[in-house]
Every structure is written in structure tokens, then in C-alpha cells.
Amino acid sequence: xxxxxxDPRHKITKRGQNVTFRCDPISEHNRLYWYRQTLGQxxxxxxxxxxxxxxxKSRLLSxxxxxxxxxxxxxxxxxxxxxxxxxxxxxxxxxxxNRANQPQHFGDGTRLSIL
Amino acid sequence: DAKTTQPPSMDCAxxxxxxxPCNHSTISGNEYVYWYRQIHSQGPQYIIHGLKNNETNEMAxxxxxxxxxxxxxxxxxxxxxxxxxxxxxVLPYNQGGKLIFGQGTELSVKP
Numbered sequence: 394x395x396x397x398x399x400d401p402r403h404k405i406t407k408r409g410q411n412v413t414f415r416c417d418p419i420s421e422h423n424r425l426y427w428y429r430q431t432l433g434q435x436x437x438x439x440x441x442x443x444x445x446x447x448x449x450k451s452r453l454l455s456x457x458x459x460x461x462x463x464x465x466x467x468x469x470x471x472x473x474x475x476x477x478x479x480x481x482x483x484x485x486x487x488x489x490x491n492r493a494n495q496p497q498h499f500g501d502g503t504r505l506s507i508l
Numbered sequence: 509d510a511k512t513t514q515p516p517s518m519d520c521a522x523x524x525x526x527x528x529p530c531n532h533s534t535i536s537g538n539e540y541v542y543w544y545r546q547i548h549s550q551g552p553q554y555i556i557h558g559l560k561n562n563e564t565n566e567m568a569x570x571x572x573x574x575x576x577x578x579x580x581x582x583x584x585x586x587x588x589x590x591x592x593x594x595x596x597x598v599l600p601y602n603q604g605g606k607l608i609f610g611q612g613t614e615l616s617v618k619p
Binding site: 397424426428434435436437438441448449484486488495496497498499500501502 | 542549550551552553554557593595604605606607608609610611612
């Protein structure tokens with residue numbers, strides 16, 4: 394169990410650029426979640442996958458955001474045409490099993506800064 | 509989703525027990541109580557969860573009142589490394605597992 398891995402840890406980009414983050418869940422965890430956290434606030438749910446299927450998306454996930462989990466293993470989160478308000482920590486979590494109440498294990502996030 | 513209420517901050521002396529309260533008066537029968545914590549610059553860390561009965565693991569104990577409207581997380585011997593924001597979350601059994609985080613309690617363990 395090597396834990397949830399996120400890459401990169403930090404990303405600085407100019408407004409209007411596209412960015413992509415990667416999340417590698419714990420091996421054999423079939424559920425994968427993305428959250429966003431702004432300074433001083435708790436994490437907010439963005440979307441989740443069960444295997445390769447994206448089962449729920451938050452209203453926070455605008456058209457500029459897209460997430461994929463093509464083979465049911467790692468996942469990517471892409472933000473197109475970044476805006477100042479996208480500056481945040483993007484967290485990934487994974488859990489096992491078929492029951493939704495299994496504990497989620499989080500990575501240490503990707504911190505995005507928009508110049 | 510049931511909401512939770514936690515004090516914004518608490519202090520605890522190192523070596524003493526830290527008792528973190530959480531109110532979830534609108535909890536329904538199939539909703540679990542979860543506790544996570546977040547140390548500065550890290551992702552949230554799972555601590556413990558329960559439905560009705562009290563639970564204990566190597567990190568903490570969870571005491572849930574009989575009416576399930578409130579709970580207390582107990583760190584029996586707090587250390588400086590327990591300084592973190594602690595989140596109490598009510599999670600429905602069958603709604604995908606997404607966690608709804610509130611503001612949490614910022615616990616400061618002092619020497």
C-alpha cells in the first residue's frame with residue numbers, strides 16, 4: 394500500500410492556459426474521488442468514479458473541467474482556459490469495495506496557482 | 509444530507525485527552541458518522557467511523573450518543589503531531605460516498 398499519489402504537487406500557470414493533474418489511487422481501489430479546497434475552507438466534492446465510470450459530477454465542475462479514468466486505474470483532471478478562481482488545492486481520494494461507506498484515503502493534493 | 513456543527517477551535521495540553529464534539533441532530537438511520545483530520549499542507553486523513561455503537565481503533569475512540577444526535581471524538585493522549593483541523597462528517601450509506609466537509613475544529617495541542 395503505497396498510498397494515493399498526485400502529480401504534480403504544485404502547478405503555477407498563467408490565466409487562460411490549460412492544466413492537467415494526475416492521480417494514482419491505491420492499487421485495486423475501485424472508487425476514485427476528486428475534491429477542491431480553497432484557503433481556509435474544507436474540501437468540496439467535484440466528481441467520482443467507480444472503476445472507469447464517472448457516476449456523479451458536482452455543479453462546481455463547470456464545462457472547463459473534465460475528469461477521466463480510462464482504465465479504471467489512474468485518473469486525470471483537466472482544467473481548460475484557467476481562471477483566477479481556479480486557484481486551489483485539488484485533492485484525490487480512493488476507496489475500496491462496493492459499499493460507499495468505505496473510508497477514503499487522500500493524496501496530498503496538487504496546489505494550483507493562477508497568475 | 510445531515511449537517512454537522514463543530515466548535516471552530518479548541519486547545520489541548522500535550523499528554524491529555526482531547527475531546528472533540530460534533531452535533532448532527534438531523535442524522536437519519538442509515539447515515540454513518542465519520543471523522544477525518546487534516547494536518548497543514550497534507551490531504552485529509554481518515555480517523556474512525558461508526559453507525560450506532562462506540563468505536564475504538566489505534567488512533568481514537570468515537571462515542572455516539574444513544575439518540576445519535578451527537579458524537580465525540582476522543583484522542584486519549586494528545587501529542588503535538590495531533591494539531592490539525594478535525595472534520596466530523598455524516599455520510600449516507602448508499603449515495604456514492606462523497607464527503608461533505610464543513611469548517612471543522614482546529615485543534616491546537618500545546619506543550
